[in-house]
Amino acid sequence: MIQIGLVGKANVGKSSFFKASTLADVKIASYPFTTIESNVGMAHVILDCVCKEFGTKCNPRLGKCENGKRFVPVKLIDVGGLVPGSHLGKGLGNKFLDDIRQASVLIQIVDCSGLTDSEGKPTKNYDPSKEIEFLADEINLWFAGVIKRALEKFKRKLETSSRTDLIQTLTQELSGLEVRKEHIEQALEKAPITDIEKFARSIREFSKPIIIAANKIDLKPAQDNFEKLKEKCKLVIPTSAEAEIALKKASEQDLVDYLPGDGFEIKGKPEEKQLGALEFIKKEVIDKYNSTGIQTCLNKVVFELLDYMAIYPVADVNKLTDKDGKVLPDTFLVPKGTTVKELAFMVHTELGEKFICGIDARTKRKLSGDYQLKNNDVVEIAFAK
Ligand SMILES: Nc1nc2c(ncn2[C@@H]2O[C@H](COP(=O)(O)OP(=O)(O)OP(=O)(O)O)[C@@H](O)[C@H]2O)c(=O)[nH]1
Numbered sequence: 001m002i003q004i005g006l007v008g009k010a011n012v013g014k015s016s017f018f019k020a021s022t023l024a025d026v027k028i029a030s031y032p033f034t035t036i037e038s039n040v041g042m043a044h045v046i047l048d049c050v051c052k053e054f055g056t057k058c059n060p061r062l063g064k065c066e067n068g069k070r071f072v073p074v075k076l077i078d079v080g081g082l083v084p085g086s087h088l089g090k091g092l093g094n095k096f097l098d099d100i101r102q103a104s105v106l107i108q109i110v111d112c113s114g115l116t117d118s119e120g121k122p123t124k125n126y127d128p129s130k131e132i133e134f135l136a137d138e139i140n141l142w143f144a145g146v147i148k149r150a151l152e153k154f155k156r157k158l159e160t161s162s163r164t165d166l167i168q169t170l171t172q173e174l175s176g177l178e179v180r181k182e183h184i185e186q187a188l189e190k191a192p193i194t195d196i197e198k199f200a201r202s203i204r205e206f207s208k209p210i211i212i213a214a215n216k217i218d219l220k221p222a223q224d225n226f227e228k229l230k231e232k233c234k235l236v237i238p239t240s241a242e243a244e245i246a247l248k249k250a251s252e253q254d255l256v257d258y259l260p261g262d263g264f265e266i267k268g269k270p271e272e273k274q275l276g277a278l279e280f281i282k283k284e285v286i287d288k289y290n291s292t293g294i295q296t297c298l299n300k301v302v303f304e305l306l307d308y309m310a311i312y313p314v315a316d317v318n319k320l321t322d323k324d325g326k327v328l329p330d331t332f333l334v335p336k337g338t339t340v341k342e343l344a345f346m347v348h349t350e351l352g353e354k355f356i357c358g359i360d361a362r363t364k365r366k367l368s369g370d371y372q373l374k375n376n377d378v379v380e381i382a383f384a385k
């Protein structure tokens with residue numbers, strides 16, 4: 001399952017983002033370093049399910065499908081606040097950074113209101129672009145440290161080995177950091193292995209890209225800062241974790257019609273205070289930014305930043321079922337370029353080892369092992385029994 005890391009300085013709303021996405025009851029407070037043990041939970045990306053096209057009703061094993069919108073689980077990791085010097089162990093920096101080793105992508109939550117300083121303490125007019133810079137530096141330096149240690153024992157060998165051997169050794173040694181072979185190849189184009197810091201920065205950029213969530217966008221100063229931030233960073237999404245928590249709560253109470261990522265309609269009779277809060281969210285967040293941004297962030301990291309596709313493996317292309325008769329039970333999120341044979345291994349090692357061919361559910365044609373899958377492919381894997 002894809003792992004997404006939530007990072008950022010202290011007191012910016014990481015745990016609020018986590019709670020809004022997973023509905024887990026985690027500790028949230030208006031002081032820095034509230035989180036001291038990382039939280040891990042399940043969030044979802046939401047996509048158009050293929051069940052509609054096939055005119056069938058699906059039975060997702062994980063997540064759910066409502067009105068053709070499929071909720072596919074992704075793992076979310078909420079770590080404690082990072083500070084300048086975290087990579088050297090300041091705060092609980094090293095521990096938190098270790099917890100995001102397995103993440104394929106990071107969402108940096110930023111306090112866009114500028115009402116907290118670099119250590120998460122209350123202030124005024126803090127420039128949020130500063131925390132974006134220091135955080136990327138911390139993560140890059142931590143990466144450089146891990147890579148340096150991992151390569152120490154191979155130093156001599158790496159200097160004399162061929163490019164192919166070098167890439168193979170690095171792929172093995174860095175697999176625990178979710179670094180794939182193509183990330184190493186891309187990074188080597190940009191920096192030589194001898195320049196560890198530059199090389200590490202480059203691998204980090206390819207293997208753990210960062211998107212910025214400009215959080216607390218419901219607050220006026222955040223709205224002003226956001227306009228400036230947009231000019232400086234390409235990948236910045238306005239978010240209000242607090243608004244998302246309020247909307248999910250109101251939806252559970254059946255007071256609003258709400259599909260995360262969209263606006264909402266009030267349908268019940270909220271009490272005066274809750275009605276006021278909902279009206280505030282509509283005016284300050286939805287009318288200005290179209291949504292609370294939380295779901296937008298999750299979907300964007302998976303389908304744009306990582307450029308993943310949704311694939312539906314089945315055991316029977318005619319019935320679209322698994323061996324227990326469940327219709328379209330799984331949605332796999334896989335990188336572009338994934339082949340049918342690679343998919344077979346992802347479903348089950350044995351399926352990969354005994355692989356014969358794939359079968360396309362739309363055309364019923366056979367697919368060879370090196371066929372590159374397309375988004376929304378529904379495939380059966382034929383294997384030797
Ligand atoms: N106005 C507003 N406040 C928010 C929002 N998100 C979080 N907060 C508030 O910001 C404070 C910190 O939130 P947390 O979620 O605990 O922040 P954190 O980044 O996990 O903090 P640490 O674990 O201490 O690093 C709390 O008072 C939240 O209620 C938001 O979107 N809007």
Ligand SMILES: [Mg+2]
Nearest residue numbers: 014015034035
């Ligand atoms: Mg927290």
